[in-house]
Amino acid sequence: SAVISQKPSRDICQRGTSLTIQCQVDSQVTMMFWYRQQPGQSLTLIATANQGSEATYESGFVIDKFPISRPNLTFSTLTVSNMSPEDSSIYLCSVVETSFNEQFFGPGTRLTVL
Amino acid sequence: AQSVSQHNHHVILSEAASLELGCNYSYGGTVNLFWYVQYPGQHLQLLLKYFSGDPLVKGIKGFEAEFIKSKFSFNLRKPSVQWSDTAEYFCAVNERRDDKIIFGKGTRLHILP
Numbered sequence: 001s002a003v004i005s006q007k008p009s010r011d012i013c014q015r016g017t018s019l020t021i022q023c024q025v026d027s028q029v030t031m032m033f034w035y036r037q038q039p040g041q042s043l044t045l046i047a048t049a050n051q052g053s054e055a056t057y058e059s060g061f062v063i064d065k066f067p068i069s070r071p072n073l074t075f076s077t078l079t080v081s082n083m084s085p086e087d088s089s090i091y092l093c094s095v096v097e098t099s100f101n102e103q104f105f106g107p108g109t110r111l112t113v114l
Numbered sequence: 115a116q117s118v119s120q121h122n123h124h125v126i127l128s129e130a131a132s133l134e135l136g137c138n139y140s141y142g143g144t145v146n147l148f149w150y151v152q153y154p155g156q157h158l159q160l161l162l163k164y165f166s167g168d169p170l171v172k173g174i175k176g177f178e179a180e181f182i183k184s185k186f187s188f189n190l191r192k193p194s195v196q197w198s199d200t201a202e203y204f205c206a207v208n209e210r211r212d213d214k215i216i217f218g219k220g221t222r223l224h225i226l227p
Contacts, residue, residue: 092158
């Protein structure tokens with residue numbers, strides 16, 4: 001199974017600043033996703049990170065607010081831009097390993113915006 | 115749009131009680147179905163999944179789920195819960211033509227010792 005690490009594990013940020021979250025996988029994976037889990041809520045898909053092209057965003061999420069990079073098959077970043085307290089959440093990287101037909105989740109990044 | 119509904123937001127049971135958590139989905143096409151569990155302070159973990167074949171699926175830790183296509187349901191069951199089953203449980207659905215997984219809102223299960 002894929003092993004996923006995220007950096008940072010948590011951060012406390014000021015309103016108006018930006019934070020970039022890194023996701024590293026120990027093997028090449030076909031699909032990488034970014035999710036948000038707000039306090040007391042379920043997981044909401046933000047976007048699919050596409051290798052070598054622009055990410056595919058879900059309804060309600062835009063590139064200017066959540067720019068995503070995926071330079072190769074094992075790494076992706078999500079930036080939360082111009083943060084507000086409403087962005088306080090856990091951000092999760094997730095991957096699909098086609099051979100296992102299963103989706104794996106990273107440990108998450110707990111973001112608090114003051 | 116595809117959606118997943120979990121009937122109970124918070125369930126409290128005593129140890130040895132039987133458990134059933136409801137899950138219904140809205141999509142009428144071919145789907146893959148999942149239950150994930152998140153223990154306090156830990157990652158999401160896959161509990162069990164259904165892709166095809168026997169609609170009664172066995173997972174880890176004594177959990178099972180039954181896919182009933184006519185009811186668009188995939189309920190999670192365990193005959194006798196333990197205190198260590200205290201966690202949040204998420205039902206999820208994936209359309210076969212798409213790699214996205216859509217999650218339900220989760221059910222917080224609390225087992226009294």
